[in-house]
Every structure is written in C-alpha cells, then in structure tokens.
Amino acid sequence: MLIYNAKVVTWEKPNQIHDNYAVYIQGNLIKEIGPSSELLKKYPAEDKIDADEQLLMPGSICAHTHFYGAYSRGMGIPGVPSKDFPENLENLWFKLDRSLDEESTRLSAQIFAIDAIKAGCTTLFDHHASPEFIDGSLDVIADVIDKSGLRASLCYEVTDRNGKNGTKAGIRENVRFLTSLKAGKNLGGRLAGAFGIHACLTVDEETLEDCAAAIPDGFGFHIHLAESQEDEWDSLYRFGARCGQRLYQHHILGDRTIVAHAVHVDAREMELLKETGTWISHQPRSNMNNAVGAAQVESMLADGMKVCLGNDGFTFDMWSEWKTAYFLQKVIHRDPRRMNGYDVQEMAIYNNAKLAGQAFGFGDQFGTITVNAPADLILVDYKPFTDLNPGNIPWHIIFGFREAMITTTIVDGKVLMLNRELTTMDEKAICARSREKCPEVWRRFSELHGVK
Known part of the structure; x- marks a missing residue:
C-alpha cells in the first residue's frame, strides 16, 4: 500500500514534518518514505490512498x-x-x-x-x-x-x-x-x-x-x-x-x-x-x-x-x-x-x-514513521492557517486538533477505518445489541444498591 500526497509527521526525535510525502507499507511495516512524485513512480501498481494533503501521523x-x-x-x-x-x-x-x-x-x-x-x-x-x-x-x-x-x-x-x-x-x-x-x-x-x-x-x-x-x-x-x-x-x-x-x-x-x-x-x-x-x-x-x-x-x-x-x-x-x-x-x-x-x-x-x-x-521505532516501524498510522484532516512545524506542533494539537478530523486509521498495515468508514467492526449492530443489553446490566447494578 502507498499513501501519498501527505504532510508526514514522523515523531522521530527530533521530529520532522515533510510536505507532499509518501509512505510505502509492505505487510505490517513501513518500508520506504520519500517525496510523493518519487514513490508514485517506483510503486505504480500498489494499492494507493491519496491523503489529499492531510497529516499522516503515527496513531x-x-x-x-x-x-x-x-x-x-x-x-x-x-x-x-x-x-x-x-x-x-x-x-x-x-x-x-x-x-x-x-x-x-x-x-x-x-x-x-x-x-x-x-x-x-x-x-x-x-x-x-x-x-x-x-x-x-x-x-x-x-x-x-x-x-x-x-x-x-x-x-x-x-x-x-x-x-x-x-x-x-x-x-x-x-x-x-x-x-x-x-x-x-x-x-x-x-x-x-x-x-x-x-x-x-x-x-x-x-x-x-x-x-x-x-x-x-x-x-x-x-x-x-x-x-x-x-x-x-x-x-x-x-x-x-x-x-x-x-x-x-x-x-x-x-x-x-x-x-x-x-x-x-x-x-x-x-x-x-x-x-x-x-x-x-x-x-x-x-x-x-x-x-x-x-x-x-x-x-x-x-x-x-x-x-x-x-x-x-x-x-x-x-x-x-x-x-x-x-x-x-x-x-x-x-x-x-x-x-x-x-x-x-x-x-x-x-x-x-x-x-x-x-x-x-x-x-524505539514504535510510534514513529521510519523505515521498519510498525504501520500504525492515522490521517488527520487538519488544514492549518498558520505555520505548522516541529517546534510548534504541540500547540497546534492542544488548540487546534479535534477527534472529528481523523479520517483513516491503520494498524499493523491493515486499514481499520477509511474516509471515516469502519472496515472491521459493524458499529450499528454492536451499538444496537449494547442498547438491548443495557437494561440488564443497569438492573443488576441497581440491585447491588438495594434498589429493585
């Protein structure tokens, strides 16, 4: 899989942020990182995700x-x-x-x-x-x-x-x-x-x-x-x-x-x-x-x-x-x-x-976007209107990031959510069953309080 056209936040130490970069995933690991133009030429037949200038970060x-x-x-x-x-x-x-x-x-x-x-x-x-x-x-x-x-x-x-x-x-x-x-x-x-x-x-x-x-x-x-x-x-x-x-x-x-x-x-x-x-x-x-x-x-x-x-x-x-x-x-x-x-x-x-x-x-490679790190990644639809760089990213996160900005979640090289659509779990069915189960759990809880 190749994720391209991304603003890549590597979370190395020191952190690096690369504009219009791509990340090539093989199996469950990150295998190559580089400019989108170069990796698109190198891996033309791979499955692709166009990040559309979103931030690509470790999960x-x-x-x-x-x-x-x-x-x-x-x-x-x-x-x-x-x-x-x-x-x-x-x-x-x-x-x-x-x-x-x-x-x-x-x-x-x-x-x-x-x-x-x-x-x-x-x-x-x-x-x-x-x-x-x-x-x-x-x-x-x-x-x-x-x-x-x-x-x-x-x-x-x-x-x-x-x-x-x-x-x-x-x-x-x-x-x-x-x-x-x-x-x-x-x-x-x-x-x-x-x-x-x-x-x-x-x-x-x-x-x-x-x-x-x-x-x-x-x-x-x-x-x-x-x-x-x-x-x-x-x-x-x-x-x-x-x-x-x-x-x-x-x-x-x-x-x-x-x-x-x-x-x-x-x-x-x-x-x-x-x-x-x-x-x-x-x-x-x-x-x-x-x-x-x-x-x-x-x-x-x-x-x-x-x-x-x-x-x-x-x-x-x-x-x-x-x-x-x-x-x-x-x-x-x-x-x-x-x-x-x-x-x-x-x-x-x-x-x-x-x-x-x-x-x-x-x-030490866990939680980074580096070669041979586990491919645990997220895409974040955050379009900064001020400069975003390794020195000020903590304050962008604290004052600007929101959960709703996450569009894609990948773990171990497998896509779990793509464009806000879950791929491994049926949210509607699970929540429906949970609501059916809820009265039973809450009834037992109340009985432990001595409330019938």
Missing part, C-alpha cells in the same frame, strides 16, 4: 484504560452523591464491574474498540475487572482486539474486595493469559499483557506476595497507585508503609510495570519509581472528575521519570487528554507558565511510544 497510544467502564456512560447512581473517591469506587465502579457477564464484557470492549478506531488511538493498555466473570475474561477481550485489528495490552485486576476466592481467581486469570502469550498467542505482535492488581487500598500483604510469586518471567504489573490520598492513609494505617514502599518491598515496581495516577506519592516514593524504572501513567480528565488532585508530572518529567498519558476509560480522543494535561497544571497552580506543551508531547508521544515499543517488541 495515538493510551497507556491506561478500562474497557469495562463502557456501561457507566449515562447511568444514574442511586443514593446520595459520593463525597470522595472511596465512595465513588464503592458506589459506581465496584458495583458496575460486578454487573458484567461474558456478553457485556465483550460488548464493553467492542464499544470502546470502535471509539478507539474512530479516535485514531491504535494502541491501548487495558486494565479489566468483572468479578462475576473472571475465568476466560481476557480471552473474550483478546478476541475483540483480534477482530477489531487494534493493538492492546491486557490484564485482569486482582483485588481482595470480593473475598480470597476472587483474589485467587484473578491471579489464575493473569497467569493463564500471560502464559498463553509466552506460548505465542499474541496475534502476531498485536497482543501483549501485564499482571493486573487493583490498588494498595484493596489488597493485603499476602495478596501482593502471591502476585509477586505468580507472575511469569518477562512481564510486569499494571496497578493503580496513590490515586487518592485515602489510598496512602489506608496503607499507612493498615500496614505501616506508604503505597509505593509496599509495592517496592514486594518487588511489584520495575521497568516493565505501569502505575496509574501516582497523584499522592511523596518524595521517597518518587525516588523508588525512578530507581526501579517504573512507568507512570497520567490521567488528568479522570483525576479532575474524581476530584483527587493533580500528579506532580512536571517534577517527575524534569527528574527523568517515565511519565506516560492514559485516559482511565474516558473517550479515546487522546488529544482531549493532551488539552486537559496542559490546562490542569495551570489552574491547580494558578500560574499560566506551568506545563509546557513539550512536556505533554513527551508524555503522549515519546514516553507512550517507548512503553508500547517495550510491550510489543518494536523498540
């Missing part, structure tokens, strides 16, 4: 999400509104995940896969929970990823909140799935995995010890860390150590582990995260919604920590996450000088790409 990457949260959209929560984050967990998420069966787990993944394709988000790091459907749940989501054509890393959330039998089942599901990946069931490099744990708030020392002992070689963990201050206070009260210290003591931190949020970590915990090479995923829209505060991402980045950008189950329009990350630090600190656009770019582009390159085996 977005989401470092932390929750497919299972799809049915929360528009759902009313019975009772008095939650006053803090622990109440929000108890009133919403801990009841929603218990309301999911196999079909609603599949539909949740399908709905968000559609959203990701339309939003140009080609690589996803999911953190799943469905306590009433644990065994085989990751295979159901993997099947959705397979058929959608996306690239994803999956894990199951181990927690003690549903009893020790549930804890053991979650550990078994992680081990089973990761073992299958080691055996080669990785969709040709589109499927990866981690060992999921919910948070310090919902696991005791025995569970952390069991998880550390059970994880297969070559994998890391995916866990929420200090999302709210209650996570830290609970850890200190019950175990005499802060969350990051507990994870460090149990060998949960490491250069293949993702910790989500890290809003309330202290200086020593940040030292431990840096020392172990642990990845940190920042979710500003979620942090604002849950009123938990803002992570010290500027300081973390300045100290060389590996801070990425996720969405925590919000829409997969990652440019909205860029905007929120940029604005949140300014309003929290009441200082318009806070959060440079280059810092947002470092998280969303370069650090996310390094994380994905490690997880999926492509190294």
